[in-house]
Amino acid sequence: MSEYQRVAFRAIDGPVSKVNLSYMERQSSRAEITPWSFDNEYNYGDFRGNAPEMLRRGYDLHVHYANFGTRSLFIRFPHGLPNAKSAEPYFIKDSLKFIKDKLGPGRILCIDPFYESDELDELWEFDDIIDRLIPLRAEILDGDLRPLYLAHLAMAVDSNHDPEETREGPNPVGLGELSDAQRALCEFYGLDDSLIAAAAEGSPSRPKHDDPRNQHASWIASQSAATKDAWLVELLSDPHSTVKSEILAKFNKGRHAPAWPTVERSRTISELRSAADELEQKADLKAAEKSARERAKRLARMAADPQTFLRETEQLVAERSQQSYRQIGKLLVELREALAGTAQSGLAEKHAQKLKKENPTLRMLAAELRREGLLAK
Numbered sequence: 079m080s081e082y083q084r085v086a087f088r089a090i091d092g093p094v095s096k097v098n099l100s101y102m103e104r105q106s107s108r109a110e111i112t113p114w115s116f117d118n119e120y121n122y123g124d125f126r127g128n129a130p131e132m133l134r135r136g137y138d139l140h141v142h143y144a145n146f147g148t149r150s151l152f153i154r155f156p157h158g159l160p161n162a163k164s165a166e167p168y169f170i171k172d173s174l175k176f177i178k179d180k181l182g183p184g185r186i187l188c189i190d191p192f193y194e195s196d197e198l199d200e201l202w203e204f205d206d207i208i209d210r211l212i213p214l215r216a217e218i219l220d221g222d223l224r225p226l227y228l229a230h231l232a233m234a235v236d237s238n239h240d241p242e243e244t245r246e247g248p249n250p251v252g253l254g255e256l257s258d259a260q261r262a263l264c265e266f267y268g269l270d271d272s273l274i275a276a277a278a279e280g281s282p283s284r285p286k287h288d289d290p291r292n293q294h295a296s297w298i299a300s301q302s303a304a305t306k307d308a309w310l311v312e313l314l315s316d317p318h319s320t321v322k323s324e325i326l327a328k329f330n331k332g333r334h335a336p337a338w339p340t341v342e343r344s345r346t347i348s349e350l351r352s353a354a355d356e357l358e359q360k361a362d363l364k365a366a367e368k369s370a371r372e373r374a375k376r377l378a379r380m381a382a383d384p385q386t387f388l389r390e391t392e393q394l395v396a397e398r399s400q401q402s403y404r405q406i407g408k409l410l411v412e413l414r415e416a417l418a419g420t421a422q423s424g425l426a427e428k429h430a431q432k433l434k435k436e437n438p439t440l441r442m443l444a445a446e447l448r449r450e451g452l453l454a455k
Contacts, residue, residue: 087116087137092322094136168230191236210262223250232267241347248340252284276353380416
């Protein structure tokens with residue numbers, strides 16, 4: 079397997095300033111760089127830029143992916159988390175960290191689990207994943223603890239943690255109804271549906287939150303006219319203005335997001351895995367029972383009206399393709415089963431012989447019918 083890496087940064091609240099953009103350009107001579115994004119890919123070598131400093135200077139989200147196991151996600155919060163105390167149970171030393179900015183009030187959420195190169199499937203839709211991950215920042219700022227729980231879970235199930243000793247953090251309500259950004263986080267870290275379903279089992283629905291636009295409107299109304307006029311002038315006069323990010327930083331600093339309810343289960347990861355396996359087995363059994371019921375109904379329809387299905391095989395012959403011949407074989411096998419023990423037993427084999435006789439040059443059709451035991455070998 080050849081080495082492949084992608085490094086990406088995104089600005090969310092506003093563009094990187096001209097002064098800081100020159101710093102970004104010094105971090106890589108090969109990257110595609112704009113005030114809103116920084117992208118580079120490597121087949122050889124590594125990114126040697128200063129990711130935390132790039133976040134401090136204007137980008138808000140950083141993703142590093144490598145097909146040999148690296149899957150890092152960094153998110154910067156200019157004024158920390160709204161409910162920092164609620165977030166504390168999800169942090170894991172050396173894996174899920176909240177790094178304080180030494181030069182300001184900001185903090186960086188670092189999600190950096192350890193995986194062996196063959197533990198997770200390769201990620202093919204990297205750009206799509208990045209776009210889908212961006213809303214996580216706003217969700218966390220809104221007090222939603224589900225992204226932190228999922229990040230914690232990604233750490234807890236990695237190769238560095240013993241599943242018998244590592245325990246899951248508090249279960250935030252609403253795990254059964256994840257947002258698209260949260261599903262993207264699960265996909266990025268290979269958290270399967272059964273594991274999330276086990277974590278969500280018995281969890282209440284998520285709390286209703288006020289529309290963010292209402293919160294913004296209320297806060298804007300509290301600002302002085304002179305302040306708002308100054309913001310508008312800067313926005314209109316400078317297309318690269320960072321005033322939007324400054325406004326949002328001020329808004330987030332002064333807001334008080336409501337506490338997100340949680341349920342304390344404190345299961346080990348091994349126990350959570352066992353619960354996930356049990357749910358998966360139940361789901362497989364349910365799917366198998368449903369499939370059996372549907373097949374029984376189909377066989378009953380075949381027994382009641384075999385001619386309809388025989389005509390279908392003749393239509394498929396006209397398509398002249400390997401796939402259509404396989405469909406013919408499967409249809410006749412089902413018909414043989416449906417008519418077994420009835421007065422029309424043997425009709426499927428007779429029809430197979432008829433198809434062969436009418437289409438002597440279609441060797442692939444004859445081979446498929448023989449393979450299904452409908453013609454003598």
